[in-house]
Amino acid sequence: MANDTDSRDKVQDSPQLPKIPIFIMGKRYMVPEELTIMKAMEYAGYQFIRGCGCRMGVCGACGTVYRKPGDYKIRVGLACQTVVEPEMYLTQLPFYPANRASYDLAGAQGSAEEIHAAYPEVFRCVSCNACTKICPAEVSVMDYIAAIKRGDLELASELSFECIQCGLCVSRCMAELPQYHIAQMARRFVGAKLTPKAGHLREQVRNIAEGRYKDLMDQLESASKDSLIELYKARQWEPAKEGEDWTPDDHRGLLS
Amino acid sequence: MATSYYPGCTLKTKARNLEVAALESASVLGLELVELPRWNCCGAVYSLADDNLLNLLAPVRVLIRALEQGNDKLVTICSMCYNTLARANRMMREDLEKRHTINGFMDEEPDYAGEIQVVHYLDFLRDELGWAELRKRVTNPLQGLKVAPYYGCTLTRPYEISLDPRPEAPTIMSDFLEALGATPTDFPHSTTCCGSYQVLADPQSALASAENVLGSAISSSADILALSCPLCEYNLGLRQRDLPTDIPTIFFSQLLAMALGLGADLCHFELNQVNTRKLLRERDFPLP
Numbered sequence: 001m002a003n004d005t006d007s008r009d010k011v012q013d014s015p016q017l018p019k020i021p022i023f024i025m026g027k028r029y030m031v032p033e034e035l036t037i038m039k040a041m042e043y044a045g046y047q048f049i050r051g052c053g054c055r056m057g058v059c060g061a062c063g064t065v066y067r068k069p070g071d072y073k074i075r076v077g078l079a080c081q082t083v084v085e086p087e088m089y090l091t092q093l094p095f096y097p098a099n100r101a102s103y104d105l106a107g108a109q110g111s112a113e114e115i116h117a118a119y120p121e122v123f124r125c126v127s128c129n130a131c132t133k134i135c136p137a138e139v140s141v142m143d144y145i146a147a148i149k150r151g152d153l154e155l156a157s158e159l160s161f162e163c164i165q166c167g168l169c170v171s172r173c174m175a176e177l178p179q180y181h182i183a184q185m186a187r188r189f190v191g192a193k194l195t196p197k198a199g200h201l202r203e204q205v206r207n208i209a210e211g212r213y214k215d216l217m218d219q220l221e222s223a224s225k226d227s228l229i230e231l232y233k234a235r236q237w238e239p240a241k242e243g244e245d246w247t248p249d250d251h252r253g254l255l256s
Numbered sequence: 257m258a259t260s261y262y263p264g265c266t267l268k269t270k271a272r273n274l275e276v277a278a279l280e281s282a283s284v285l286g287l288e289l290v291e292l293p294r295w296n297c298c299g300a301v302y303s304l305a306d307d308n309l310l311n312l313l314a315p316v317r318v319l320i321r322a323l324e325q326g327n328d329k330l331v332t333i334c335s336m337c338y339n340t341l342a343r344a345n346r347m348m349r350e351d352l353e354k355r356h357t358i359n360g361f362m363d364e365e366p367d368y369a370g371e372i373q374v375v376h377y378l379d380f381l382r383d384e385l386g387w388a389e390l391r392k393r394v395t396n397p398l399q400g401l402k403v404a405p406y407y408g409c410t411l412t413r414p415y416e417i418s419l420d421p422r423p424e425a426p427t428i429m430s431d432f433l434e435a436l437g438a439t440p441t442d443f444p445h446s447t448t449c450c451g452s453y454q455v456l457a458d459p460q461s462a463l464a465s466a467e468n469v470l471g472s473a474i475s476s477s478a479d480i481l482a483l484s485c486p487l488c489e490y491n492l493g494l495r496q497r498d499l500p501t502d503i504p505t506i507f508f509s510q511l512l513a514m515a516l517g518l519g520a521d522l523c524h525f526e527l528n529q530v531n532t533r534k535l536l537r538e539r540d541f542p543l544p
Contacts, residue, residue: 112269125297126299126310126311126313126314127296127297127299127313127314127317128310128313129313129317129362129364132364133364142296143294143296146295146296146297149265149296149297150264150265150268150269150297151265151268151269152268174310
């Protein structure tokens with residue numbers, strides 16, 4: 001949904017749109033055919049105080065499962081992104097209980113063994129793949145769990161990167177794993193422990209702490225609105241096709 | 257032509273010494289093994305319950321991954337992976353009803369009917385290279401090293417998936433060791449169980465099984481015990497700290513790498529027992 005104002009308008013304007021039947025938790029409603037599931041539920045009278053977040057397909061709060069007549073497949077979508085279809089049977093599963101282990105990230109080594117100790121149930125996975133099949137973000141959940149079992153945290157981190165933590169994988173897991181919490185622990189280990197630290201970043205943070213840019217900041221903060229506008233207009237853009245050695249003409253903000 | 261290779265989880269962690277030595281050796285011998293780009297745990301144990309199809313999903317999925325690579329063979333190194341994959345493969349080939357159920361359940365995967373051949377690394381060496389050729393390629397023969405070849409359960413049982421046509425008295429590992437210039441010893445418990453997963457349920461009985469095997473190997477006057485399985489290495493190697501026995505253990509692939517003159521750093525001897533490193537040092541095998 002590109003624009004939230006548009007979608008609100010659509011609900012108000014929707015009496016003009018053709019209507020289709022959908023079943024929300026088993027009850028039949030006639031709703032305008034172009035609405036998303038979330039808008040259709042609101043149209044039908046449901047009011048969301050939870051189970052709806054960003055309305056932009058990012059936050060993962062509105063996971064919804066549905067089926068269509070004559071098809072055994074369970075289908076999935078985010079309510080804010082999925083457009084209603086005639087005769088769909090749906091319910092929202094905005095939350096599914098999943099235990100998150102508590103651990104001390106600062107004191108951890110970043111090893112797979114620590115993840116295995118925090119989530120020993122990971123070895124209950126039988127590779128049924130129900131998690132991957134349900135994932136609305138098309139994450140290869142089974143594959144990242146397999147990677148964590150064999151200690152490949154970098155791969156797990158990469159494979160789970162687009163997880164929106166909606167929890168639908170948890171709802172489908174016959175081994176009762178909290179997959180997304182396990183993947184989050186792996187990503188934290190990769191980010192905090194396994195990825196080499198960027199030396200230049202540490203240096204720049206130290207520069208800032210030591211006040212190297214204080215004068216520049218003070219100048220900006222005390223500048224008049226007009227001179228800020230001038231500075232903004234005169235700012236230098238990084239050319240789109242420059243190599244990574246490109247630097248701006250003004251070197252005052254750069255590392256020496 | 258490159259052949260697909262399935263490592264298994266333990267070879268990527270605690271048994272890197274088994275994997276790295278095997279892959280480096282294969283590369284020196286001109287045998288190209290390519291790890292499956294996508295794989296999951298094989299399931300580790302082949303379920304003996306006749307109706308436990310759920311535990312077959314993992315190994316069958318691995319076989320499908322191999323099929324996708326367009327290769328007719330899948331090489332494994334770990335004994336447990338070999339056994340689980342080979343038996344799952346045989347079931348898919350021969351039991352039409354179970355094949356139908358499993359293919360029906362895995363509706364997101366292509367159907368599988370046992371098209372792949374699951375091959376253990378030792379088989380692969382024997383069939384692709386042959387022992388006579390291997391003997392020629394050895395640059396550092398393991399002269400005077402008496403090695404007890406240990407098969408355990410999973411390389412030769414059940415008969416249908418045995419690496420050796422004579423599962424009750426296999427010789428494939430002795431043949432391999434002879435090609436390396438070592439002296440294989442003959443010991444009666446070379447195919448007796450090491451204690452396997454009983455180490456979790458009943459550690460004392462697992463220790464008793466291990467002691468049985470180790471005592472038998474020592475009686476054959478072996479200097480060292482050759483293994484092909486990380487779980488056997490745990491029960492027969494690491495667990496010797498709780499036993500009166502003191503015999504070094506080594507993976508067959510490490511012996512191969514040594515005989516081919518590969519650097520000791522490729523063998524990851526730091527993952528072996530202390531007494532293994534001691535023996536190698538005594539035999540003037542350079543350790544890093």
